Amino acid sequence: MRNVTLEQIFSHPIAQKYLQRSGIAHAIAVAEHAFSYAQNNNVDPDQAAKAGLLHDIGHYNWYRNGEWDFDLYKENDIHAIKGANRAHKLLIRSGENRQAAKEIALAILLHTDSYLPAGSSQLERNPLQHVVALADEAEEQPGGNHHYQTIDPQTALDRILQLDKQIDKLDKLRNCRHSS
Numbered sequence: 396m397r398n399v400t401l402e403q404i405f406s407h408p409i410a411q412k413y414l415q416r417s418g419i420a421h422a423i424a425v426a427e428h429a430f431s432y433a434q435n436n437n438v439d440p441d442q443a444a445k446a447g448l449l450h451d452i453g454h455y456n457w458y459r460n461g462e463w464d465f466d467l468y469k470e471n472d473i474h475a476i477k478g479a480n481r482a483h484k485l486l487i488r489s490g491e492n493r494q495a496a497k498e499i500a501l502a503i504l505l506h507t508d509s510y511l512p513a514g515s516s517q518l519e520r521n522p523l524q525h526v527v528a529l530a531d532e533a534e535e536q537p538g539g540n541h542h543y544q545t546i547d548p549q550t551a552l553d554r555i556l557q558l559d560k561q562i563d564k565l566d567k568l569r570n571c572r573h574s575s
Contacts, residue, residue, distance in 0.1 A: 397441055397566065399491045401426065401448060405555045409485050410452065417451035417474075420546035421534055423554050425450055428530035430558060434565070438522045441562050442495055445486070446502035446527045448555075452485075453478025453503075472509050479504035502527040 404410055414422050429447030433440040453474040459467060483500035487493065505524040508517070520528060534541050546554075 397562070398495075399445075399486065399489045400559050401444055401555050401562070402552070402559055403489055404445060404448065404485065405552070407485060407489060409481070410449070413452040413454070413481060414448075417454040418541065418544055419551050420544035421541045422448050422451060423546065423551055423558075424534050424544075425527075425530045426558060427554070428533045429527050430561065432526040432529055433523075436522050436526055438526050439495075440565055442499050442502070442523055443526050443530075444558055444562060445491075446482075446499045446506070446523065447530050449478065449482040449485070449499070450475075450503050450506045450527055450531055451478060452481045469509065475504050475507050475510055498523060506531050 405414075426444045426447035429443040430440050432438070433443035451474060453476065455472075455474065455477070479500040482503050483496050486496035486499060491499075502524045505518055505520050506527045511518075518524075
């Protein structure tokens, strides 16, 4: 049994505020990809989906003259750092297991290397962190256009609820195997 569902996280006012900045459609698509990749990589699908949903919760709006300035963003971006902090706080306040909250926050921190100084070596990621990075890369579009995809609120909620059902189904299967 999970402590916190994706629906609870998604519906929280803090998540709604910050997911708007980076694009709800993108966040949900990354959560769905992370869930799928987790199953093939021996990773907890619940943690992967949560990290995927919240991976860009640290974005700041980098606008200049009313337009998204991708160069300004690339030069000053620390969204993974801010996102890890925001997600951890949100998860703990929502009742998430503390160890799971830490693992999810670390996956958010390491989903990108965009904040590292130029010439830094490649990040070494654990399987959860790798899955979230792959899920984000699967949705990337040139110039950050993946952040501009739109989705109506009901469709967004329906997709979150569907993902919760899939996670619960996997949990039940896993629990049945362990009790046999």
